[in-house]
Amino acid sequence: MTTLDDDHTGARIKEQRRLARLTQRQMADLLPYSYSYLNQVECGARPATAAFVAACAKALTIDVTVLTGQPYVTELQRDRLAELVRPIRESLDLYDLGPNPDISARPADRLIAAADHLCAEVRATRLRNAARELPDVIAELTHTAWSMPTTEVWQALVSAYRTAHDISVKLGYYDLSTVALDRMDWAAQRASDPCLAAVRQYMRALVYFREGEYRIGQRLVDAGRSVVDQAGPIREALAVGGQLHLGASVIAARAGDPSGVAVHIGEARKIAERIGDASNVHWLSFGPTNVALHEMSAAVEMRQYDDALKQSRRIKVPHQLAVSRRAHFLIDKARTEMETGHTESALKTLVEARRAAPEQTRYHPAARETITGLVHLARRTPDTLNHMAAWIGL
Structure with a gap:
């Protein structure tokens, strides 16, 4: 029979609490959770929710990953995924050196297609394939963007940096995901694309969401909505705006704001009814199904598990929905x-x-x-x- 060891989230919370020289009572006073709940999590009697881990990390002024144990290096090494991270890190670092004379880049149209293919691989959860191909695509796009810059090439580079962010998050390398977001901003400015800039703000908001900084996350969502409004009422901008509302809904849920959840889900639903399935727009999976999925996720975040279960049983996931979603x-x-x-x-x-x-x-x-x-x-x-x-x- 499998039993819990000392390497679980609750045990790591206990270790960090002791390092901070806090008793359980003192720690509970810093949290929007009871002493009993903290005690149960620390001893492994109940699993830690993402919201609880974020609250503990904020109280202890440490990164969430210290408590979750990410990245899970042993498993990553066993799966031979850890060795794929360093080349991605290097490709993100060498962004400002201009054209690379040692690179023989593919034609721009093939590179643009390759960046789009990487997004598809991540949505299909073929992370190994995407991680293996990504560094070369970033290097070649960077070289091409410096030597023969076009809006389309800069947009493709933004997309490749976004893939680096997605892979880093899914594998637990949050420090690397932050670097990728910075590079997204650098390339999006050169592409002069408000929709891509708004997507980047959406992803930044989710970083602060994971860390329990809900006010900052909401501010970033608002900033993204202001940026995307510059694109006008085109379908692409509406889909991105709808996804920003969905991001805001889970942030509101984690912050304990059910009225905010209702407002943002309502706005996203109106957009989805207007434009239908827009899952092909920036690989955001936006549409009626994603609105329903976020409404359920918000219920989970608010620990309204009975409601969430009822919603989950009503949701019919279409075959074409991204595997990752x-x-x-x-x-x-x-x-x-x-x-x-x-x-x-x-x-x-x-x-x-x-x-x-x-x-x-x-x-x-x-x-x-x-x-x-x-x-x-x-x-x-x-x-x-x-x-x-x-x-x-x-």
Whole structure:
């Protein structure tokens, strides 16, 4: 039977609390959570929610990754993904040196297609493929942007930097994701593209969302909406604006603002009804389905698990929805099932998420926390749960 070791989020919270010389009572006073909840998480009796981890990190003035244990280096090395990160880091660093005389770049149209292909690979959760190809694409696009700059090439470079951000986040390298966001801004300014600039603000907002800085996250969303308004009422701008509302909805949920959630979900729904499925716009997956998925995610963030479970059962995920988005939905659904006592269903849902997107699921903190929670709740650990726990290194 699998049992919890000392390398879980609750144990890391306990370690960092002690390093800060705080008792559990003193720590609880700094959190919008009870002493009992903190005690249960620290001893592994219940899994830590993302909101709780963010609140602890903020109280202790440390990065969230210190508490989640990201990046999960042992598993990354086992999957031979860790070795792919350094070339990405180097490609992001060498952005300001001008044309590279040692590079023989592909024609611009092929590079633009390659950047788009990388976005598709990430949405299909083929992270290894994307990570392996990305450094060369960034290097060649950087060389071409310096030597033969066009709006289309700068836009493709923004897209490649966005892929670097997405891969870094999914693998837990948040320091690298921040560098990628800076590079997105650098290239977006040269592309003079307000929609891409707004997408970058949306992604910045999610960084602060993860860290528990909800006011800053909301300000960044507002900044993104101001930028995208410059593009006018075109379909692309409407889709980006709708996605910004969806980002604002989960930020409001995490901040405990249900009225804000309702407003932003309502605005996003109006846009989705107006333009329909716009999942092809900047790979944001925006459309009616994504609005429903975010409404459910907001309920999860507010710990309204009964409502979230009801919503999850009503959602019909279309086949064409990005695999990455489908896997995120399944991870959210598994959490709601566990929290509402449907542990067998939760395990089945996690297995489905693993089958659909193994790389994304293995390195997703919420999936790992749910597996940890199921292990604690199980009187007798089923073989499937044992296998899942071993798979994430528990």
